[in-house]
Amino acid sequence: MVHSLIFAGMEALLQQIEIYKKEIAEFVLEDKNAAEAFRIKYLGSKGLVKNVMTEIKNIPNEKKKEFGQILNEFKIFAESRFEELKNVTSNQLPETGIQIDLTLPGDQLPLGSRHPLSIVKNKIISIFQRLGFAVAEGPEIEDDWHNFSALNLPEDHPARDMQDTFYISQNPDWMLRTHTSNVQVREMEKGILPIRIICPGRVYRNETVSARAHCFFHQVEGLYISDNVSFADLKQTLYFFVQEMFGQDVKIRFRPSYFPFTEPSAEMDISCLICNGKGCNICKHTGWVEILGCGMVHPNLLENCKIDSGKYSGFAFGMGIERITMLKYQVKDLRLFSENDLRFLKQFTSAV
Numbered sequence: 403m404v405h406s407l408i409f410a411g412m413e414a415l416l417q418q419i420e421i422y423k424k425e426i427a428e429f430v431l432e433d434k435n436a437a438e439a440f441r442i443k444y445l446g447s448k449g450l451v452k453n454v455m456t457e458i459k460n461i462p463n464e465k466k467k468e469f470g471q472i473l474n475e476f477k478i479f480a481e482s483r484f485e486e487l488k489n490v491t492s493n494q495l496p497e498t499g500i501q502i503d504l505t506l507p508g509d510q511l512p513l514g515s516r517h518p519l520s521i522v523k524n525k526i527i528s529i530f531q532r533l534g535f536a537v538a539e540g541p542e543i544e545d546d547w548h549n550f551s552a553l554n555l556p557e558d559h560p561a562r563d564m565q566d567t568f569y570i571s572q573n574p575d576w577m578l579r580t581h582t583s584n585v586q587v588r589e590m591e592k593g594i595l596p597i598r599i600i601c602p603g604r605v606y607r608n609e610t611v612s613a614r615a616h617c618f619f620h621q622v623e624g625l626y627i628s629d630n631v632s633f634a635d636l637k638q639t640l641y642f643f644v645q646e647m648f649g650q651d652v653k654i655r656f657r658p659s660y661f662p663f664t665e666p667s668a669e670m671d672i673s674c675l676i677c678n679g680k681g682c683n684i685c686k687h688t689g690w691v692e693i694l695g696c697g698m699v700h701p702n703l704l705e706n707c708k709i710d711s712g713k714y715s716g717f718a719f720g721m722g723i724e725r726i727t728m729l730k731y732q733v734k735d736l737r738l739f740s741e742n743d744l745r746f747l748k749q750f751t752s753a754v
């Protein structure tokens with residue numbers, strides 16, 4: 403009777419050990435702390451393994467050896483499983499315990515947009531490139547000769563007043579260029595003819611910053627020098643340009659003007675894109691908007707650059723990129739272009 407009771411107790415204990423072994427084998431690590439929780443539950447000083455071990459005192463002597471072996475195997479099984487779990491924790495589980503799904507698509511990177519001045523500059527360049535104009539660039543810090551004197555603007559010439567700029571105090575002969583015409587001079591000085599270039603770039607003037615003026619802005623100038631270049635060539639080139647830029651319906655007109663570097667000189671207007679010539683605030687109710695200055699290259703310039711003005715002639719033109727951009731996108735304040743306000747810049751997109 404006593405014997406069978408003990409036997410029943412042993413059976414129950416063996417069953418319990420089997421249940422624990424199943425639990426241990428199927429234990430799932432949910433986060434970094436799970437291995438430690440496992441250790442406390444099974445291998446701690448009040449853990450289940452220790453608990454089962456204490457049962458050995460109730461086992462009859464003749465069964466102690468056999469039972470002791472079972473308990474020992476159980477303990478080793480629990481310990482080796484703990485080692486396994488510990489390795490998994492330190493090698494694979496992230497700190498938070500959140501599993502990463504590597505098959506999910508990644509976060510989209512914000513692509514940004516081109517600056518409106520760059521969009522318009524690139525468009526101007528591509529139109530003139532189709533007519534055979536090459537892009538030429540030059541320095542933004544320039545000497546007096548290339549910025550003024552060579553362009554028929556000698557010292558004390560009153561037109562210099564309109565182009566006050568920033569001078570380098572260590573050497574007053576150096577300044578920030580007031581136009582990209584310095585590039586034209588440098589190209590003409592090379593003496594390789596014919597010349598057919600456009601010069602995009604940043605220029606500087608000592609101006610009070612306002613909605614219509616800034617101390618720096620951007621220009622594209624063009625120069626074509628060859629034999630037999632006439633005002634008709636100039637007119638047709640610029641007409642093609644504005645049609646490509648603003649649409650086939652745009653009209654042009656030339657008004658006589660004065661520039662020291664061209665003779666004759668003209669301002670070119672286009673018909674107002676907003677009111678189609680009827681009159682509005684943008685065109686000051688004239689129906690026309692001024693977009694660029696142009697003219698036939700002054701013979702003095704050719705001679706200054708050692709080009710025979712008896713043999714060669716040419717035309718030149720210059721426009722402000724800001725002005726074209728303001729007309730194209732109806733931007734009313736020049737300062738927006740340099741304020742880096744994303745609310746403004748995000749409105750422009752370009753594929754290139």
Ligand SMILES: [Zn+2]
Nearest residue numbers: 674677682685
């Ligand atoms: Zn108008």
